Amino acid sequence: MGTDDPASVPARLADAITAQAVPELPENPAAEVVLAYAELHALTRHQDFPLYWACPNVRDKASLYSELLDTSELAADTVAGGVPPQPGEALDHFSRACARSRGEDDTPGFRTFMGAQLHGTIPLFRRYWQHVATITAAQRPNLGITHCWLVEALASRQQAGPAPTR
Template sequence: MWSIGELAEQAGVSVKTVRFYSDRGLLPEAARSTGGHRRYGPGAVDRLRLIRSLRTLDLPVPEVSRVLDEEDAMEDVIAAQLRDLGCRLAALRWREAALQLLQDCTPRERAERLRLIAAVPLPPDTTVLARFWRRWLPPRMPAPLVAAVVEQAVPQPPDAPNPAQVLSFARLYAFVSGVHVAAAHCQPEAHRSDKGYRPAVLYEGLGEAYALASPELRARRPGREGEALDCFVSAYARSHGTRDTPGFRRGLAAVLSRDPRIDRYWQLVAELTGPSQPTAGAAHDWLLDALDAQTGRTGSAPSTSKDTWST
């Protein structure tokens, strides 16, 4: 049996350390002397060394207690600590890039950038962006389809951003926070409740059409006829319960050219993700160009960028 001083000496720690872990239940005493002093059994040295090893990894005392008392707790505790550490590292990388962004700008730019950056939580969160899309999308859509559209439309912040990406994400965050997409006049014509169409059919078809258009965008080809355009028009026709005819295509081109656009959103997404990942907005714009070229429309509503989704 060890006294508290003997145990501290054997483990190479202070008496205060042994008492601290004992008081918190991590190092239970085996008995008390006749004078009321603590006594520890032969396994106390190994247990104390394990406690010290776990604490050097910055494990909180409650987590150390779990590892000591639960046979299978080590893996769960380690996984949780890795997740926590990953979040903290991501926050530090974003903070570093944000500071570089503020350092490399003029005093006039600094005030605006500081306001934008301060509004973004660290590490950055995409909840506001997802909420934007759920409000933008038409009602009565199946939850799995809504989730799929939101996943495609909401970019994930890079783990190690550069200053330009921090600025793009901050501007994107401000954009979705300030746009009231629930207002009727902000909704695309295809979303209006008086149209009597099937939104699930439309958005399932649009997702397929965007995927078909992406290789064309990567190859930098102009909008043209083909499978992607046929799939795009078919999605609108089927959602309205009609046939794809030359007259329908001309009418669709006219309707889509009048729809409100969210070009700014897709422009910022493109800045954040880079040119190697065509956005759904860029695919939609490419398909509109192809439809206009086929139907002979000219002078369509101009957009500020080649990233738009006006469905």
């Protein structure tokens, strides 16, 4: 996140996301960490990078960001277990959050649209978040790695639509 973040995002939420997305370079880093840090910053100059954070069609960024943090927690164990992207509770939560943030319904058509919209950015952001994991020596998947997994699940041809509401 950065100085152009919407004022509607509470500082505590912005800080939580920034803490995950913008790691500090550790003291006396290994060469691998220095290289990861350098590429991390180079990736932020890619033309698609600002759009990823801006979420231009999102009406309520604070709610979306908060729900994305929750969804990341829901998906973390599955992602850490090496399970391929697939439908499930975390994906349903993710898709509902995206739909609500845009003032739309979570339908199969919406999921197809969002999967197509977001899927092209996955290689860029997977590299970014893998570098974040290298820098932080993370043991669990971070917010971005789980986000990539969820987008890949959303974009999967196997994804038929939302699970029935209970």
